[in-house]
Amino acid sequence: MQKRAIFGGTSLPYLLLLPQLFVVAVFFYWPASQAVWQSFLLQDAFGLNTSFIWFENYKELFEDTSYYRTMLTTAVFAIMVAGLSLSLALLLAVQADKSIRGASVYKTLLIWPYAVAPAVAGVLWIFMFQPSLGVVAQGIRAMGWNWNPLLNGNDALTLVVLASTWKQISYNFLFFLAGLQSIPRAVIEAAAIDGASPARRFWTIILPLLSPTIFFLVVVNIVYVFFDTFGIIDAMTQGGPSKATETLVYKVFFDGRLGGNLGSSAAQSVILMIMVVALTAVQFRFIERRVAY
Amino acid sequence: MKRSNLLIGFLLAAATVLSTPASAQTEIQWWHALTGANNDVVVRLSDEFNKSQTEYKVVPSYKGGYADTMNAGIAAFRASNAPHILQVFEVGTATMMAAKGAIKPVHVLMQEAGEKFDPSAYLPTITGYYSTLKGEMLSFPFNSSSTVMWYNKDAFKKAGLDPNAPPKTWPEVFAAAKKLKAAGYDTCGFSNAWATWVNIEQFSAWHNLPIGTKGNGMDGFDTVLTFNNATLVRHLETLIELQKDKTYDYSGRTNTGEGRFTSGECPIFLTSSGFFGNVAANAKFDWANAPMPYYPDVAGAPQNSIIGGASLWVMGGKKADEYKGVAKFFTFLSRTDKQIELHQKSGYLPITKAAYEQTKSSGFYKEKPHLETPLLELTNKAPTDNSRGLRFGNMVQLRDIWCEEIESALSGKKTAKQALDDAVNRGNQLLRQFEKTVSR
Numbered sequence: 001m002q003k004r005a006i007f008g009g010t011s012l013p014y015l016l017l018l019p020q021l022f023v024v025a026v027f028f029y030w031p032a033s034q035a036v037w038q039s040f041l042l043q044d045a046f047g048l049n050t051s052f053i054w055f056e057n058y059k060e061l062f063e064d065t066s067y068y069r070t071m072l073t074t075a076v077f078a079i080m081v082a083g084l085s086l087s088l089a090l091l092l093a094v095q096a097d098k099s100i101r102g103a104s105v106y107k108t109l110l111i112w113p114y115a116v117a118p119a120v121a122g123v124l125w126i127f128m129f130q131p132s133l134g135v136v137a138q139g140i141r142a143m144g145w146n147w148n149p150l151l152n153g154n155d156a157l158t159l160v161v162l163a164s165t166w167k168q169i170s171y172n173f174l175f176f177l178a179g180l181q182s183i184p185r186a187v188i189e190a191a192a193i194d195g196a197s198p199a200r201r202f203w204t205i206i207l208p209l210l211s212p213t214i215f216f217l218v219v220v221n222i223v224y225v226f227f228d229t230f231g232i233i234d235a236m237t238q239g240g241p242s243k244a245t246e247t248l249v250y251k252v253f254f255d256g257r258l259g260g261n262l263g264s265s266a267a268q269s270v271i272l273m274i275m276v277v278a279l280t281a282v283q284f285r286f287i288e289r290r291v292a293y
Numbered sequence: 294m295k296r297s298n299l300l301i302g303f304l305l306a307a308a309t310v311l312s313t314p315a316s317a318q319t320e321i322q323w324w325h326a327l328t329g330a331n332n333d334v335v336v337r338l339s340d341e342f343n344k345s346q347t348e349y350k351v352v353p354s355y356k357g358g359y360a361d362t363m364n365a366g367i368a369a370f371r372a373s374n375a376p377h378i379l380q381v382f383e384v385g386t387a388t389m390m391a392a393k394g395a396i397k398p399v400h401v402l403m404q405e406a407g408e409k410f411d412p413s414a415y416l417p418t419i420t421g422y423y424s425t426l427k428g429e430m431l432s433f434p435f436n437s438s439s440t441v442m443w444y445n446k447d448a449f450k451k452a453g454l455d456p457n458a459p460p461k462t463w464p465e466v467f468a469a470a471k472k473l474k475a476a477g478y479d480t481c482g483f484s485n486a487w488a489t490w491v492n493i494e495q496f497s498a499w500h501n502l503p504i505g506t507k508g509n510g511m512d513g514f515d516t517v518l519t520f521n522n523a524t525l526v527r528h529l530e531t532l533i534e535l536q537k538d539k540t541y542d543y544s545g546r547t548n549t550g551e552g553r554f555t556s557g558e559c560p561i562f563l564t565s566s567g568f569f570g571n572v573a574a575n576a577k578f579d580w581a582n583a584p585m586p587y588y589p590d591v592a593g594a595p596q597n598s599i600i601g602g603a604s605l606w607v608m609g610g611k612k613a614d615e616y617k618g619v620a621k622f623f624t625f626l627s628r629t630d631k632q633i634e635l636h637q638k639s640g641y642l643p644i645t646k647a648a649y650e651q652t653k654s655s656g657f658y659k660e661k662p663h664l665e666t667p668l669l670e671l672t673n674k675a676p677t678d679n680s681r682g683l684r685f686g687n688m689v690q691l692r693d694i695w696c697e698e699i700e701s702a703l704s705g706k707k708t709a710k711q712a713l714d715d716a717v718n719r720g721n722q723l724l725r726q727f728e729k730t731v732s733r
Binding site: 042043044045046047048049132133150151152153238239240241242243254255257258259260261 | 370385388391393395480550689697700723726731
């Protein structure tokens with residue numbers, strides 16, 4: 001049964017929608033259209049010399065092999081961060097949902113990292129993992145592993161994945177916890193009475209009932225990984241060493257910084273926008289089918 | 294609410310609004326990127342200028358790091374809201390210079406304001422960087438520094454090296470680093486901050502080698518990079534070899550690794566002379582600095598060093614009397630007593646000959662020789678086309694590209710020659726793109 005709100009006249013619904021539409025127009029459509037316009041231009045930093053060059057910025061991007069390398073890095077980064085943060089958060093939520101002593105303490109502590117700003121999170125982790133002076137780094141080196149995110153691309157990527165995952169776990173944890181608590185106890189108890197083991201109960205009952213939460217979190221995590229990890233990468237590795245941690249969103253900033261190449265930067269952000277919109281559309285079209293509401 | 298209360302409230306509000314005094318002073322906005330003790334210097338200078346006269350008021354605002362401040366200035370100009378004075382680091386010079394309508398050259402400013410301005414009173418190696426070919430000053434040098442070699446005297450004693458005779462040449466540095474490593478500094482024999490400033494830019498000037506054609510870009514936007522020469526290839530090959538056992542250890546692209554010196558980890562560390570405040574405050578060992586090392590078999594080495602740091606640019610589109618105020622402020626900053634105070638208290642290099650001479654003759658450098666090292670480097674010889682300075686567009690991006698290539702080489706992914714060739718080719722692409730946007 002679908003509930004629909006019925007309004008008497010036609011003006012009230014539009015008036016109620018107006019503030020939200022205004023925010024979307026000013027904070028999304030206006031900047032996005034400016035970016036699209038700028039992607040067709042060749043400009044100097046101060047905007048004193050502007051020329052319209054059609055699709056040249058896009059052409060240059062697609063002919064640049066390092067752009068594809070950045071796409072690959074972003075894909076690897078996205079899969080690792082989203083995968084790790086979702087699975088770890090689910091694990092923690094399932095554990096924290098049990099009636100154990102100090103459950104509320106665990107829940108509170110697990111939620112705190114979300115309040116940390118991305119750049120601050122980056123600095124915190126750098127503090128621990130800086131190759132010579134970092135506390136944890138010294139421990140790693142003492143164990144014999146030559147930890148050097150300044151020169152080793154894999155070490156650098158590990159570092160940013162760790163910091164990004166850590167930050168996102170608490171957000172996912174919160175939603176998973178709420179989702180778990182909305183599962184009726186009666187269903188789980190019935191399964192237990194029928195002889196299902198905890199693992200069986202998890203995979204066949206809890207997970208399907210959690211699927212709306214999982215679907216929502218997958219969408220949000222993908223957006224997070226594509227955009228909000230910028231602060232962490234900038235604070236920690238600046239895309240280095242040798243572009244090992246340069247994701248698409250970082251490249252947008254890098255190429256456009258100080259007015260260096262605003263046209264290419266705008267073209268990249270347009271491409272990125274289309275990519276994420278398409279990815280989200282795909283998720284809604286195909287994955288939402290399997291979600292049991 | 295009673296009507297009388299409403300009326301009283303309204304009158305009070307009106308009185309507050311109308312009682313804001315009309316300011317007769319012309320405000321001059323100064324956006325800068327200095328923090329800590331250096332920020333105190335900026336605030337103090339502005340206060341002193343404001344107190345010395347009543348017509349103008351300099352208002353300094355910290356806008357973030359150098360890149361952030363420059364970004365803020367560019368964005369503000371596009372929104373027709375630029376400050377009067379913008380502090381831009383030396384690598385932003387080409388971008389600022391090319392923005393003909395956005396900036397007001399200092400020599401024009403001073404002339405129009407009727408301020409006495411004699412370019413020959415300034416130290417040529419410092420002002421030359423910010424001037425045209427003809428010597429016309431475009432921006433006002435404010436905080437300048439140069440690359441020096443900081444070293445840990447206690448570590449030297451421990452390794453059996455003479456702490457008062459620091460290595461002068463690169464081979465001597467390599468040998469000293471090996472001895473230091475054997476004496477216990479096994480994670481780092483020597484290192485440096487600002488990867489490309491030290492190992493490409495300053496290295497080339499100190500050895501009288503070109504970084505690019507056309508006087509390293511100072512004479513034209515059609516400059517082509519040429520630093521992939523045999524000497525630099527040889528230098529990078531040695532660094533790659535020494536990185537393997539950490540006789541040399543890479544410390545990052547900028548100066549975030551400087552703590553490795555003050556913590557005692559790296560006994561030899563090449564970075565800015567401006568690092569001295571940090572060293573004096575945090576190093577718990579006996580320290581000193583020395584001029585950059587050189588390869589003795591390269592003809593003409595050591596030549597002279599290029600300055601680093603930042604200068605003050607005057608933004609365009611302001612009123613004539615505001616420019617008068619800016620000009621008066623620059624005259625104030627050039628006063629010998631102010632320059633001496635600035636230099637001795639903060640370690641910035643003095644920009645006038647008079648200030649340098651006076652400090653020398655007062656015997657100041659006998660107590661603090663580390664403040665004179667950068668000046669000695671800068672005035673070592675008369676600058677050639679290879680050592681007047683450099684002026685490349687998109688310099689920040691260029692430095693990042695060169696850092697990427699150095700990182701590839703040091704981590705063993707590329708040979709030194711391959712890395713430097715790629716650095717030159719990728720850099721040239723960026724330079725051609727910059728040229729396209731400015732020469733229309």
